[in-house]
Amino acid sequence: MPVVNADIASELDKVADLLEIEGANPFRVRAYRQAARLVGSLPRSVAEMVAAGDDLDALPGIGQDLAGKIALIATGKHLPLLDELEREVPPGITALLALPGLGPKRVHALHEALGIDSIDKLAAAAKSGQLHTVAGFGPGIEARLVRALAEGAGQAQRVKLATAEQVAEPLLRHLRGADGVLQVEIAGSYRRRRETVGDLDIVASAEPGKPVMDRFAGYEDVAEVTERGTTRSTIVLRNGLQVDLRVVAPESFGAALLYFTGSKAHNIALRQIAMARNLKLNEYGLFSGAKRLAGATEQDLYERLGLTMVPPELREDQGEIDASRQKRLPHLVTLDDIRGDLHMHTTASDGHDSILAMARAAQALGRAYIAITDHSKHVAVTHGLDAARLARQIDEIDRLNAGLKDFTVLKAIEVDILEDGSLDLPDRILRRLDLVVGAVHSAFDLPRGQQTARLLKAMDNPLLNILAHPTGRLINARPGYAVDIEAVMRGARERGCHLELNAQPDRLDLNDTSCRLAKELGLKVAISTDAHATTQLGHMRFGIDQARRGWLEPGDVLNAASLADLRRMLRRDVPAV
DNA sequence: GCCGTTTTCGGCCCGACTGTTTTCAGTCG
Numbered sequence: 001m002p003v004v005n006a007d008i009a010s011e012l013d014k015v016a017d018l019l020e021i022e023g024a025n026p027f028r029v030r031a032y033r034q035a036a037r038l039v040g041s042l043p044r045s046v047a048e049m050v051a052a053g054d055d056l057d058a059l060p061g062i063g064q065d066l067a068g069k070i071a072l073i074a075t076g077k078h079l080p081l082l083d084e085l086e087r088e089v090p091p092g093i094t095a096l097l098a099l100p101g102l103g104p105k106r107v108h109a110l111h112e113a114l115g116i117d118s119i120d121k122l123a124a125a126a127k128s129g130q131l132h133t134v135a136g137f138g139p140g141i142e143a144r145l146v147r148a149l150a151e152g153a154g155q156a157q158r159v160k161l162a163t164a165e166q167v168a169e170p171l172l173r174h175l176r177g178a179d180g181v182l183q184v185e186i187a188g189s190y191r192r193r194r195e196t197v198g199d200l201d202i203v204a205s206a207e208p209g210k211p212v213m214d215r216f217a218g219y220e221d222v223a224e225v226t227e228r229g230t231t232r233s234t235i236v237l238r239n240g241l242q243v244d245l246r247v248v249a250p251e252s253f254g255a256a257l258l259y260f261t262g263s264k265a266h267n268i269a270l271r272q273i274a275m276a277r278n279l280k281l282n283e284y285g286l287f288s289g290a291k292r293l294a295g296a297t298e299q300d301l302y303e304r305l306g307l308t309m310v311p312p313e314l315r316e317d318q319g320e321i322d323a324s325r326q327k328r329l330p331h332l333v334t335l336d337d338i339r340g341d342l343h344m345h346t347t348a349s350d351g352h353d354s355i356l357a358m359a360r361a362a363q364a365l366g367r368a369y370i371a372i373t374d375h376s377k378h379v380a381v382t383h384g385l386d387a388a389r390l391a392r393q394i395d396e397i398d399r400l401n402a403g404l405k406d407f408t409v410l411k412a413i414e415v416d417i418l419e420d421g422s423l424d425l426p427d428r429i430l431r432r433l434d435l436v437v438g439a440v441h442s443a444f445d446l447p448r449g450q451q452t453a454r455l456l457k458a459m460d461n462p463l464l465n466i467l468a469h470p471t472g473r474l475i476n477a478r479p480g481y482a483v484d485i486e487a488v489m490r491g492a493r494e495r496g497c498h499l500e501l502n503a504q505p506d507r508l509d510l511n512d513t514s515c516r517l518a519k520e521l522g523l524k525v526a527i528s529t530d531a532h533a534t535t536q537l538g539h540m541r542f543g544i545d546q547a548r549r550g551w552l553e554p555g556d557v558l559n560a561a562s563l564a565d566l567r568r569m570l571r572r573d574v575p576a577v
Numbered sequence: 578g579c580c581g582t583t584t585t586c587g588g589c590c591c592g593a594c595t596g597t598t599t600t601c602a603g604t605c606g
Contacts (some may be wrong), residue, residue, distance in 0.1 A: 027589055031578035063579050101595085103604050136603085141598050189604090201606080232593055246593090246605080257590090264606075271590045282591055 002047045002448065005185035008073045009040035011082065017094040018085040020104040021111075034061045037265065037420065039070065041318065043332060043517035044486060045073040073242065090117035109134055121148050124390040158196035159241060160475055161226065162505030162542060164297050165190075167221065167237055167528050168200055174219055175202065180210025183253050187260035191312045193545035195475055195508045199242040201260045205253040216245045226552070252284040254297035259283035266310075267316035273305050273321075281305075313548040330551050333527075337554040339562060340369035341537060343414065343437055343468060343500065343528030348393055349374035352533040355393075355409060361534035363407045369563050371412035372397060373437045373468075376424040378416035385413065387429040394432055408563055414468060419443040421457025430463045435570050437500070437528075439468035440481065448482035455483065456491045462572045466526050466558075469502040469509040485514055486521075493523050494570045498558050501527045501550075503543025504536075515550020524569065525550075526558040 015041040018030035038061055039046055049056065056067035074078055089111075096107045096119065110116040114125050122251060125131055131142040168186055169533060175184045181204055185191070188201035206212045211354040213233050217225045226242075227234035234244050248256040259267060259282070274281035279288050285295025286304050292329055294300035302309045307324040309330055314320040323329045344358055345351030351358075362370045374393070375384035385393065390413060397411050411433045416424035417440050420562040423430065430436050438458050446454065460463055471480030492499055499518060501510045510518065510525065518525050529536055547557065558569060 025578080028578050030589080035578090061579065065578060101604070106605060136597075138597055146593095199606095227594060229594060234594090260606080263606085264590095268590055275590080280591085284592095 003074050003076055004034075005039050005042055008046055008070060009036040011073050011079060012036035012039065012070070014094065015079070015082055016081075017097060018089045018091075021089050021093060021097075021108050023104070023108065031061065031066065034265070035066050035070065035232050038062065041316065042377065043513040043520075045484075046070060048486075050074045057065040065268065065371070089110075092118040095119055096122060099145060100148050101141055106136065109136060116230070117333070121151070127207070157197045157476060160196055161190070161193065161545070162539075164197045164200065164241065167239060167241060169245065171200075171219060171221070171237075172202070175204060175215060178210070178212050178215040181212055182206055182250055183217075185257055187257055188262060191261045192263065192315055193313050193548060193549060195511065197246065202243060202245045203253065203256045203260050204245060204247045205250040205256075206247050208249070212247050213245070242426055246283070248284065250296060251292065252295045253297070253553065254301055255281070255285045255295040256283045258298045258301055259314060261312050263316050266315040266321070269317050269321050270305060273307075277305070311548065313545065314365075314551065316549075330553050332548040333544060333552050333554050333557050333560060334382060334548075335541055336366075337557065338367070338516075338527065338540060340367050340371070340410075340559045340566065341529050341531070342371040342410070342412070342435065342466060342526045342559050343373050343502070343542065344370060344531040344537070345374050345382075345414075346372060348389070349379075350383055355397060357534055358531070359400070359407060359409050359535050362437040365537055365540075367537075368406065369408040369410055371410040371435055371437070371565070373412045373414040375441075376413055376415045378418065378424040379441050384416070384424075387425055390429055391432070392426065412437060414439050415464075416441055417454065419446070419454065419458075419459040421454040423458060423461055427461070427463055431499070433463075434567075435465045436463050437466045437468045438464045440472055444472060444481045446481065448484060451481050452484040452487050457489050459491055459495045459497045462495075464497060465570050465572070466498045466500050466528075466539050468528070469507050470501045471500050471509050471511075471514075473507070473509050473511075475508060482510065485510075486517060489514075489518055489521050489523050493521055498524050498526055498569075499546055500545050501525050501543050503527055503529045503539045503541075503546075505539060505542050508542065508546050510546075510550075512546050512549035515547055515552055519550065519556050520551055524556060525552060526557045528559070 012032050013036040016029050020029045038059060047214035050071045055068055056062055057064050067077055076289060093111060096102050114130060116122050116125055126146045131137050132139060137381050166188060172184060172186060175181060184204040187203050189197045190200055204212060217231055217235060221237050222235045223238045224236045226236060232246050234242060236242050246256055246260060271281045274286060279286055285292040286301055294304045299309050308327055308329060310320050310324050321489060341362055346353060346358060347354050359370060375382040377384040377386040397409050401409055412435045413433060414437045418424055418437045471483060471485060499510060501515060515525060527547055529539045531537045
């Protein structure tokens with residue numbers, strides 16, 4: 001069982017947590033945190049890089065020492081440093097860091113004074129009123145901890161982007177209606193379009209002395225106001241989502257938006273560029289001494305730092321700063337580039353609308369073509385199609401196309417990839433289709449090698465064109481099946497197959513880092529809605545968000561092509577490479 | 578622990594808010 005990047009990242013984070021509680025050099029702690037973040041976001045398997053003899057210390061922020069430690073973890077060995085730290089600091093203690101108001105110093109103090117090394121012991125101490133006997137713990141902090149424990153804090157889960165949008169947009173409108181408000185934008189990971197968000201960061205500019213904070217705190221959906229200042233306030237909405245609002249003067253709006261959009265790593269890199277020029281960058285602007293050089297817009301700030309404006313989706317310190325400096329930023333795909341949609345269902349299987357309804361709705365969204373991809377028979381609960389029913393659907397689509405103007409419905413299927421890698425319908429019927437989308441809906445728990453071989457075997461069938469939701473993950477609900485995604489991508493490229501970025505907000509599969517890997521490997525990605533109703537055709541935008549985070553340009557996206565070009569690229573007898 | 582057209586040593590992003598304080602440490606983003 002190979003060690004996956006997320007496991008390595010979590011080991012490194014654990015080291016950072018424990019070092020922090022021990023009071024280690026904060027920059028050493030940061031080095032571990034940055035390494036964890038880097039490893040967690042690498043598209044390639046670190047275990048495989050180690051096996052291939054790649055130099056890990058060529059990675060930014062990884063020196064000889066960390067390279068050695070990462071290689072150790074990647075090969076399944078124990079990290080002596082971690083063992084040592086766990087002897088000194090009880091491992092359960094790190095869970096305390098997740099509580100609001102508890103950082104390394106206070107956790108350390110609690111452990112020293114009362115021997116608290118777990119949430120349970122903290123709860124007991126709070127209940128018996130011992131907490132305020134610890135130096136630095138007054139009634140305020142005690143009350144806050146008691147409340148957090150009662151609410152089961154420490155388990156806050158990030159919410160899906162689409163879910164966050166549902167509460168964010170009305171709040172944004174509420175703030176825009178406030179007296180004296182000039183500009184309001186949502187920043188943070190929401191603006192970077194991460195697949196999930198931990199909280200919302202809102203930046204506003206306003207005329208001085210206007211009651212914007214009152215408007216914010218008085219929002220009807222507020223459960224609690226946890227911080228209330230003149231320039232910064234924090235509320236918790238009734239659904240548990242925390243929202244921060246920062247209000248600045250108009251001349252600082254761009255700087256504040258830049259700062260609160262992050263990511264943190266991107267900001268730090270920008271500040272270092274500013275420092276190298278003897279300038280100071282903060283949320284109020286870019287300064288030379290006391291003189292403000294820029295601040296009203298992000299564009300000005302980037303330009304004064306010798307950079308071109310970086311789209312928020314790329315601000316992860318993953319090479320975008322160098323690309324910006326060299327004017328080599330990608331021209332990211334936009335919703336307007338999308339010409340078609342290659343995965344959707346109808347009433348024939350588990351969809352809610354007819355083929356014609358889906359076609360009309362897609363055309364109204366500006367698409368020129370769609371593919372109808374109902375399930376095949378193996379997914380019985382969806383009333384999947386057998387060969388005979390698919391044959392009738394083919395005829396129905398032919399008749400329908402004859403009556404459509406400037407729009408084409410492609411005959412297709414989402415055929416099940418069975419456990420042995422064979423397809424759920426015979427070639428003789430698949431051959432009559434315009435394209436074949438294949439997907440796994442069963443046997444999720446195969447060993448990694450076997451799952452990978454299953455997908456490669458499915459793609460061996462020259463009738464298969466697109467591998468749908470390639471990892472099978474459901475955000476916040478189910479990890480993907482174990483699979484060597486890079487091997488699948490290489491296999492797809494050799495065979496002239498393509499991979500899907502499923503745009504359902506709970507799938508987003510391929511994810512952003514896999515998209516970037518696909519691009520590096522020269523593989524085209526189909527961004528598809530997998531719509532089960534006309535209303536879901538709009539989910540395309542969530543797919544676009546992740547594609548942009550994955551640096552994809554229109555030329556990397558299969559369904560940004562015209563129908564004629566698409567048909568050419570779907571031909572398996574002429575490999576794309 | 579990392580890193581280097583100012584450095585192989587001495588730096589490492591910066592500010593707001595809270596609570597517990599009499600001028601600031603800790604936490605957070």
